[in-house]
Amino acid sequence: MPDLDTEYFHSIQNKEMPLIVQKYGGTSVADLERIQDVAERVAMTYSAGNDLVVVLSAMAGVTDGLLRLANQITDDPDRRELDVLLATGEQTTVSLLSIMLESMGYPARSLLGYQAEIVTNRAFGRARILEIHAERIKDLLSKRKIVAVAGFQGRDQKGDITTLGRGGSDTSAVALASALKADVCEIYTDVDGVYTTDPNICKSARKLDRISYDEMLEMASLGAKVLQIRAVEFAKKFNVPVHVRSSFKEEKGTMVVEEEKDMERLVVSGVAYSKDEARITLTRVPDRPGIASKIFTPIAEAGIVVDMIIQNTRKSGLTDLTFTVPKSEYQRAMAIQKEVAKSIGAEEVLGDEHIAKVSVIGVGMRSHSGVASKTFAALADENINIMMISTSEIKISCIIEEKYTELAVRVLHNAFGLNAP
């Protein structure tokens, strides 16, 4: 605990003091015991001479509990009011952490979204951060306060409370780190870092020391749940170094950083998978201009996000069109397509919920050929049939039968030498 002289010293001298933004997720603040652990880590970081902003989620389960409460009233709660309700979760954890830090003798101050001036648009429940007026935080930091900011929430230009959507606290942390030009944004979670693949499936999975923003984006969007996609996008856009690490261990995790020339010389950095999709096929679709629009416009209007699309043209001027949708939207999408099929004269609508997507990801693909063929060969060797393929500059995704998921992940992990450090 700094005495007055130290505080004064810092207020005039701290230009060069490192600034760290730490974010702790719901499991890290699940009860007072866990919050005590967070407080101790925060105190240690502070005492080591860092300026510190701490971003917290709600206690694990609290946001879901509040949602259930609102849904007991109505299936479709008013969105503005729902955000007012949900925002209490993070308000609780930041005040508890501040009370704990103060009781330990550390100067802490909580700020809610509106107090931290995290200004968003008015899209309640999925608001986007427009700007952060960081003057108050900077002022508190200059007085050597530990600033605890409620994650997941902001305010719109009228001062109404908004929330950023699932996992929004990651985005809060990265956005604050960017606004404050922090040296690093540490994301504390219940895993050690980013792995080459899911260690629950593949024993030889290895923690990565570094990963590029682009790879992390692919990993996140392909099923690795360690970091929220929007937070990675934000980090990439503003070049915020992100450190993903465990709140239960001391050792370093994975740095998510800008791609570097001398980055790990692996062609492939990781293997991701997802079982959250379903496949829909329209057979014998008349192949004429505007037909794709007729098929996908009603899906888009229903708010359903389509991921992969493939089209196999037959000789007869008819085509088979296959696409994937989230499994949770499968029934709705099927119903819509049955109507569409009738109106455009397609033969039938086939669906399959038992699929999975496995993907290999790596910036090394940009300069290495043969990754695709190696992927297909590795799967073929195990008699795993590939139903759909989609590629980007740095990833190859294959849709396979769901039952082969774990096998495919292990096979690809070995094929690209990810088990060997």
Next chain:
Amino acid sequence: MPDLDTEYFHSIQNKEMPLIVQKYGGTSVADLERIQDVAERVAMTYSAGNDLVVVLSAMAGVTDGLLRLANQITDDPDRRELDVLLATGEQTTVSLLSIMLESMGYPARSLLGYQAEIVTNRAFGRARILEIHAERIKDLLSKRKIVAVAGFQGRDQKGDITTLGRGGSDTSAVALASALKADVCEIYTDVDGVYTTDPNICKSARKLDRISYDEMLEMASLGAKVLQIRAVEFAKKFNVPVHVRSSFKEEKGTMVVEEEKDMERLVVSGVAYSKDEARITLTRVPDRPGIASKIFTPIAEAGIVVDMIIQNTRKSGLTDLTFTVPKSEYQRAMAIQKEVAKSIGAEEVLGDEHIAKVSVIGVGMRSHSGVASKTFAALADENINIMMISTSEIKISCIIEEKYTELAVRVLHNAFGLNAP
């Protein structure tokens, strides 16, 4: 639910629309079922053509639960941060009520303390309202919205969350009614209104139709818990008509209003009691200037509020000095006085926790003599010994043995004819 035309009509015509502020306490919003009842009453009031501001407390027990949580961390939680924590209670109820009203088709909007611009001083946990900038509420009312304001909370001039202390929602409601020049401030509670005395003690207790601010103030400070003292002070200062009524019944309760010439012609309006005090006596205190200061300064410095003080001068230049303190502070006050007694040379310090205060209250006393003697005679008839007496313009309080409390209340209630309407 008004259609667009109705809304437009109201926005240009509603200058004469009555404005009601309704406040619902913790038991009235204890769960979703109760909140549903509140929503229905609110909807009914709105549909009858009133503009409406609804002030809510936290669900019964929630504030205490949050306090317990903070006290698990430390006995003395940081006050600023504690207010951030406690404020979540009312935030939850206003958002739930608004979600419910919206789901019923009524246009509702929640406002937290800072959004309603209830500006207070920075005395966290017991903040005083300095001013209310009611523009946003007026704007919402002009659009025929039902405005649900979180009670108990405000913001200081820096935008930090403050709370007003126990029962602060009453004060929020009255302050809002004053700022908005509401026609009436309705306080919904779990009792029917203000009674001539506690119906649990005296079966013939009668609900008052009207009571003056001054009488209500005495009732509140003497133990009738129906309305918070500061709220009554506020109502008196700004002449806000307050209607205390039950949230579980339809019938009218008690109007708390300015004293009127033609008010009920009773000399005494009510009998109150309190068992929350204890008595301390210093015997054979040297009777010289400055001695009272020596006795009461250390008590004041310990933050203990002294209520009644009496002094009996003996012939010998010695005096006995007796005073009352809150029972919760009794042990501390005794310890302090033992030190004081030594330093000033008093003989001994006697204490008594088993006392009660019974009081008769009525603005009629101003013009009627004989109330005091009638009070003493009524108690004497039952052999109830009076230990201390304190009077004001409109009340007489007697300290008696605790075991006679109920008997004394009934005796005084009868003596002043309060059982006969």
